Amino acid sequence: MTISGLGPHGERAAPPERVSLLPDDRASAKQSAWRVAVVLHTVESDWAKQQLAGMVGIFGDCGAAVIDVVDCGFSPERQVAELDRLIAHRPDAIISLPVANEEVASAHARVSAAGIKLILLDNAPTGLLPGKHYTALVSADNFGLGKIAAAGLSPHLPQGAEVGVLGFAADFFATNEREIAFIKWLQANRSDVRVHVKRFGRMDEAAKLGEALVTNHPTLAGLFVVWDTPALAVSARLAEMGHVLPLATVDLGEAAAIDMAKNGSVRCIAAQQPYQQGIAAAQTVILSLLTRPVPAWIALPGIGVTRGNVVESFQTIWRQPAPKEVLRLLGLSG
């Protein structure tokens, strides 16, 4: 699968295989007994849990201790405070998902200035440069995810349809790329479609904005929400209003998989591979601590999920069986 996006500074993507570990690497790492901290936007989501599971396993294999896992609760202020606290603990490396742009940039720059290897997930604040302020960025091919979502929603849109896009108001590389790519794909392949964009700043705003989109554009024929949790909140609010709109989103969470299996509103999911991404991030940490060269941007391709492949996609992405409810709805188990 090819990567269609470019990195935050125009970098070409390196595949995750580029940071795979060889037996020698693991053996060398074990002798060093490194200490690593992880700073995430949240630890509540399926995505975050799988990402952590991928990382922690690799660090275990390499004898590196995960000394802290921080939940920033999407708060830039909390992230800045936590990074400063961690710097004082002098871990060998920090994996961080910057939750904002300008507000958290200098705190991240302080990490590398303190001689701590910094690996970013999903987002690189404007002004921070690879090799200088951080070692590498590991993310999904978010541009590709936007294209997958648009291509998956397109068959459900009649000629001349109106489509709503619910983007994320925070200036965030990953969600910006998804939104740009979704609209670009429609402009290139479905120039008959008219797009209406709104952006939510907080999770609880998403359902309200979804409702406003449908109220302002009563003929809306489909919706793209930049990730699954707000997408399902929007879907539930619209259902209360008596609307069932075909919906495309990103990330195959358990609830989204169930909705898809029961022929709900979710028709297409552009799925990230959080478990694999966690592995790639941890491997990048180990290689950089071993002073091996690592690419500035490592990107993982997305997976297009529909009702027809939801079971195997769930297994591929989460490395575990699909939920019983999904199997039951699809007639694969009692």
Added chain:
Amino acid sequence: MPPLASAQAESLRPRGKGRPRTLETAAPSLVELLNLVRSETATTRQELERHSDLGRAVVADRLTMLGDLGLVDESELGTATGGRAPRLVRFAARRAAILVATLDQTAIGVGVADLSGNLLTEHHEAADLTEPPAHLTERLTALFRWSLDRHAASQGVWGLSLSVPGAVQSGAEGSFLTATPPIMPSWEGYPLVETLTQSFGVPIWIRSSVETMTMGELHAGAGLGQGTMLFIKVGRRIGAGIVCDGQLFRGAQGAAGLIGSLPVTSGGQSGPLDMMAGSDMIQREGIAAASDGRSAILADIQRRGGEITAIEVSQAAQVGDAASVAILATSGHLIGQVVATLANALNPDLIVLSGSIVQTNDILLAAVREAVYGASHPLVTRDLRIIRSQMGSSAGLVGAARVASEALFAPAFLKEWVMQGRPQAHPAFAEYLGHLAQTPQPHPAPPMPPASRTAKEPQA
């Protein structure tokens, strides 16, 4: 006479007898004070009085005018040095935005900057510059609109600056473009400047990628405060940006620094510097080294399913791979020989090497240093620093923003619009816009899809 020239001629025409208009008396002092504040030469009223030789009452009056126009902000207090703390006079850099873009052979980058040229956001995506120019212009327009909606919806735009792969012919100093200069053969005859001016209603500037990167380095990188600097971009093509007396030197035709076509000789072979030392050579030699067993590290990358590009060779050299070190050293020596000639001609304070190959290893930098020091007059190298850029690929966007920022506030340009508070009111630009509105475009962009016509909604 083109609209700009006629407007400039108009503005320079001497007035008859009588008292000068307020515009004529206030504009020069507004320009002087605004640029003192913008450059942070003066940050308080007292400093402005000292640097400008204007009286207290005039400074106070002009600052009030600039404040009313939204160009300066006096809300912040400085540090007291005995007595009351002075009010700081700050340039209102967020008063409006500058749109910037880099057009590369295989990618476009788009950004939004403030009026000081600080980048607020950037986005890059793959693009093919051999595509019809109308398609790429449409894409640029959509990305600009999306970025504006995201980052500068309320402020509006005051200028647009583009970075393009080849040399761009010089125009009058500081003046915006009123016609599309020759950029690339495949874009010949396409009205890029006219189309973008009509779309955004703002003045446009275009420079080569080497020039914008040089500007980025000069104003936001290692070149900050340097009088004479050489900026060397190493990639598939190798080019030089020349800074003299703190200003980018563009040459008679805007073609200064095209060093990539100079002939060099290595290992009994001769060819242009681009071919003998650029990234194509590094990649080719790296693949050969992986295949014939000279480089274990590069072979290892292939074994993990990775592709070997010049970047991988460069990274391998950094960790001591002997074959990669030799490849980078050859490239560095050849580049260094040419740079030494330039250094002896210009006697720079600083030489900055840029490009991802340079940024990922020290070998090429060391080889350039060796060649320059070995071939230069002792006086040239006595205080010379040869370093690597720290700005990465963002330098082009940052530099493009600085090109527009400097042009917008160049005294000759600024005095024509400062009283109206926005550059669109510059008489020559207003005339140019009117002229464009009446002239049908020879190659109009294809109709935008309905998605792009939705009023007040971002498109990308």
